[in-house]
Amino acid sequence: MNNLQKNILWVLVALVGASALGGIALNRGESVNALWFITAAVCMYALAYRFYAAWIAAKVLTLDETRATPAERFDNGRDFIPTNKWIVFGHHFAAIAGPGPLVGPTLAAQFGYLPGTLWILIGAVLGGCVQDMVTLFFSTRRDGRSLGQMARDELGPIGGAAALAGTLAIMVILIAVLGLVVVNAMKHSPWATSTVAATIPIAMLVGLYMRSIRPGRVLEGSMIGVILLLLAVMGGGWVDHNETLRGLFDHDGLPLAWAIIAYGFMAAILPVWLLLAPRDYLSTFMKMGTILLLAFAIVLLRPEVKMPALTQFIDGSGPIFGGALFPFVFITIACGAISGFHALIASGTTPKLLANERDIRMIGYGGMLLESFVAIMALVAATVLEPGVYFAINSPAGVVGKEATDAVAKISSWGFPVTVEQMQLLAQQMGEKTLFARTGGAPSLAVGMASIFGSAFGNSMLALWYHFAIMFEAVFILTTLDAGTRVGRFMLQDMLGNVWPKLGETSWMPSVILTSGAVVAAWGYFLYIGVIDPNGGVNILWPLFGIANQMLAAIALCVATGILVKSGKLKHAWITGLPLVWLLTVTTTAAYYKIMSTDVRVGFFAAANDMAAKLAAGVLPPEKAAVAPQLIFNQQLDAWLTLFFVTLLWVIVFDMLRVCCRHLAGKPVPPLSESPHMPSRLVEDYARD
Amino acid sequence: MTVFTRILGKIRTFWEGIRRISGDDAYERYLKQHADRHPAEPALSRAEFFKQWQDGKWKGVKRCC
Numbered sequence: 052m053n054n055l056q057k058n059i060l061w062v063l064v065a066l067v068g069a070s071a072l073g074g075i076a077l078n079r080g081e082s083v084n085a086l087w088f089i090t091a092a093v094c095m096y097a098l099a100y101r102f103y104a105a106w107i108a109a110k111v112l113t114l115d116e117t118r119a120t121p122a123e124r125f126d127n128g129r130d131f132i133p134t135n136k137w138i139v140f141g142h143h144f145a146a147i148a149g150p151g152p153l154v155g156p157t158l159a160a161q162f163g164y165l166p167g168t169l170w171i172l173i174g175a176v177l178g179g180c181v182q183d184m185v186t187l188f189f190s191t192r193r194d195g196r197s198l199g200q201m202a203r204d205e206l207g208p209i210g211g212a213a214a215l216a217g218t219l220a221i222m223v224i225l226i227a228v229l230g231l232v233v234v235n236a237m238k239h240s241p242w243a244t245s246t247v248a249a250t251i252p253i254a255m256l257v258g259l260y261m262r263s264i265r266p267g268r269v270l271e272g273s274m275i276g277v278i279l280l281l282l283a284v285m286g287g288g289w290v291d292h293n294e295t296l297r298g299l300f301d302h303d304g305l306p307l308a309w310a311i312i313a314y315g316f317m318a319a320i321l322p323v324w325l326l327l328a329p330r331d332y333l334s335t336f337m338k339m340g341t342i343l344l345l346a347f348a349i350v351l352l353r354p355e356v357k358m359p360a361l362t363q364f365i366d367g368s369g370p371i372f373g374g375a376l377f378p379f380v381f382i383t384i385a386c387g388a389i390s391g392f393h394a395l396i397a398s399g400t401t402p403k404l405l406a407n408e409r410d411i412r413m414i415g416y417g418g419m420l421l422e423s424f425v426a427i428m429a430l431v432a433a434t435v436l437e438p439g440v441y442f443a444i445n446s447p448a449g450v451v452g453k454e455a456t457d458a459v460a461k462i463s464s465w466g467f468p469v470t471v472e473q474m475q476l477l478a479q480q481m482g483e484k485t486l487f488a489r490t491g492g493a494p495s496l497a498v499g500m501a502s503i504f505g506s507a508f509g510n511s512m513l514a515l516w517y518h519f520a521i522m523f524e525a526v527f528i529l530t531t532l533d534a535g536t537r538v539g540r541f542m543l544q545d546m547l548g549n550v551w552p553k554l555g556e557t558s559w560m561p562s563v564i565l566t567s568g569a570v571v572a573a574w575g576y577f578l579y580i581g582v583i584d585p586n587g588g589v590n591i592l593w594p595l596f597g598i599a600n601q602m603l604a605a606i607a608l609c610v611a612t613g614i615l616v617k618s619g620k621l622k623h624a625w626i627t628g629l630p631l632v633w634l635l636t637v638t639t640t641a642a643y644y645k646i647m648s649t650d651v652r653v654g655f656f657a658a659a660n661d662m663a664a665k666l667a668a669g670v671l672p673p674e675k676a677a678v679a680p681q682l683i684f685n686q687q688l689d690a691w692l693t694l695f696f697v698t699l700l701w702v703i704v705f706d707m708l709r710v711c712c713r714h715l716a717g718k719p720v721p722p723l724s725e726s727p728h729m730p731s732r733l734v735e736d737y738a739r740d
Numbered sequence: 741m742t743v744f745t746r747i748l749g750k751i752r753t754f755w756e757g758i759r760r761i762s763g764d765d766a767y768e769r770y771l772k773q774h775a776d777r778h779p780a781e782p783a784l785s786r787a788e789f790f791k792q793w794q795d796g797k798w799k800g801v802k803r804c805c
Contacts, residue, residue: 128773129796141761151805197800225805262794266787269764323798324791331803332762386805395801534803541799600805 068094076165082355085431092172092427096420099176104416111623112188116409119731121195121402133406133733136413143418145335146396150528151386152426154232157433157492158593159383161369163361164434166380174388175423178630182604183393184415185611185627190398191405192725198398202610204724206706213703214606221599222539227577228592229528232491234307234582236521241300242482246287246518247525253279258329273332280333284519291482304582312575318533319540319567327533334527341523345428348507358434370446372590373652378640382597387426391603406733432499439469444495447587448488458487482514490587493524539570580685583678591689598641598693602700605634609707616711617723642697646690655690659683766793
């Protein structure tokens with residue numbers, strides 16, 4: 052293609068993208084086809100990748116393809132291995148894409164489809180992708196060091212400690228909220244519970260297969276596991292129809308939460324090969340397969356989005372979580388737009404595999420674009436549901452009432468008509484007793500996916516598709532839970548090792564049990580409270596998770612901005628500075644509301660005081676009064692935790708500003724820790740693998 | 741014929757990519773590298789290598805939200 056043709060092509064992409072986005076944004080009253088979302092997203096991603104990412108790579112970071120990467124310099128055949136860029140891309144994407152981009156957009160759909168869509172697209176292109184790319188670049192230039200180490204080297208010990216504390220805190224909240232999502236999906240659903248339970252022995256069987264029966268045959272083992280998982284989905288249907296068996300798997304939220312807590316503890320102390328590693332293989336294959344299938348089904352089927360562009364809940368009265376559009380849509384959707392957690396991956400395993408610096412644009416920026424696309428698909432899957440159905444599934448009983456008739460009356464009164472018969476029919480089609488009050492995003496996403504898959508591949512198997520989707524989400528939520536508990540344990544052992552070196556030994560069993568127990572107890576506490584909370588717990592935990600995740604993103608952007616300024620690139624520091632300012636605004640405002648708001652559904656203290664007053668006045672029904680003291684304590688704890696997050700954030704921001712000002716004033720600052728330039732010996736277009 | 745071999749080549753590359761990304765071929769790559777670097781020492785058995793490889797993989801943050 053000559054230059055003129057190329058230019059015309061890009062102008063066309065821009066025009067198509069702009070009209071798709073304009074169509075979505077300005078449409079009122081009529082339903083929009085989901086294909087427009089896909090078109091707008093793809094065009095926007097292509098433009099951003101071609102122009103913005105290329106400009107950052109060439110002009111701001113000045114990627115140097117003649118420079119040897121850590122993988123080349125330290126090549127040891129184990130963690131440092133120069134690797135083909137597509138393979139690195141696969142590893143990186145599998146690592147960053149978890150359940151976050153599926154849950155967040157589903158919850159945020161209560162504001163309508165537009166706010167979520169715009170934030171996912173703009174946030175990713177200007178924020179998340181940039182964060183991932185620059186973190187990957189800076190870590191690559193620093194021998195693959197972690198975010199915490201870079202914060203310590205470039206800003207000082209305060210920054211380093213803040214990054215470490217932030218990481219541990221976010222891990223605890225993340226695991227608790229994900230556990231809650233699984234509990235809400237399994238509650239009184241023998242089919243879902245038995246299928247999810249079956250994934251544990253299946254993973255162990257695959258682990259044994261790979262370890263002892265046919266050592267190292269990863270693909271064989273995984274294929275056997277995937278087939279067994281699919282059989283488990285069908286077997287769950289059989290359990291559901293068997294009167295004696297179904298009793299075994301029909302449970303309230305609380306026993307399920309205890310089961311997950313016990314499971315998490317076991318997973319953390321069992322050897323990785325037995326449970327964690329094989330489960331991870333299965334979840335990665337399921338995840339990739341399902342995402343491809345969903346993309347294929349949406350394009351094939353082109354469903355209509357039935358949710359309005361904006362709902363009345365932008366004022367903060369939403370049933371799923373309280374809080375107005377600003378700042379809460381930006382907190383609710385973290386993964387998919389910008390996720391601080393990615394900075395840990397981009398400064399962890401990925402930089403140790405890069406064969407060449409020029410791959411950074413594709414892996415860092417491109418990887419996040421793909422995750423953003425997953426978030427768009429999740430949003431589509433939630434918004435193709437009838438809004439009444441969407442709210443009936445996601446609104447907690449504490450908001451709309453326990454009885455089905457109360458719930459439908461309340462939801463219909465908001466202008467989203469739904470009937471008891473409609474919900475009963477839907478539940479029956481999905482093979483469930485009820486779909487009311489399944490807060491957390493997984494069930495409504497599963498219903499959305501089941502109806503998309505059902506219309507694309509045949510409606511007769513709706514129940515199977517629904518439980519397939521639940522199993523798929525549960526499998527990789529549990530993987531995140533296992534892996535997160537383990538990482539938390541390592542971090543805790545590392546910290547405690549400074550006090551008593553024996554505790555820092557990762558293979559000393561008493562320390563393993565103690566630290567695993569501590570981490571599990573921490574997230575188990577939040578999970579327990581989330582389950583006993585009549586408002587569904589997600590209302591409390593998800594915003595807390597969002598604030599923590601955005602705080603971590605802000606820390607990563609602080610480190611990056613500090614390095615840019617110190618390398619004499621003040622003029623270009625806005626590429627990370629701008630998203631940083633936005634995140635600071637959003638996180639601080641959200642934290643302010645969560646602490647200070649007098650709305651009991653938003654402010655933690657307000658909720659605690661309200662409940663204390665009701666308890667004192669004796670107006671609470673006995674079952675609520677029994678748990679009220681715990682809920683009051685938890686609300687207060689959450690308020691202090693939010694305050695801790697936002698304080699940590701500002702500490703690191705001021706630390707970064709201090710370093711930048713000193714540098715600009717010509718005063719001494721911690722020197723750039725970039726490793727010296729060594730010419731690459733790997734020939735052009737050739738990576739040794 | 742050429743089209744056929746080209747398609748076959750593409751499928752093979754794809755399959756190799758899958759094996760590489762999942763770690764299915766890790767032992768074969770290890771053997772090759774071991775022969776290059778330490779030809780004198782005996783190589784690990786498949787089971788022994790897989791044990792070390794898998795334990796090494798789960799030391800840091802590997803999965804995200």
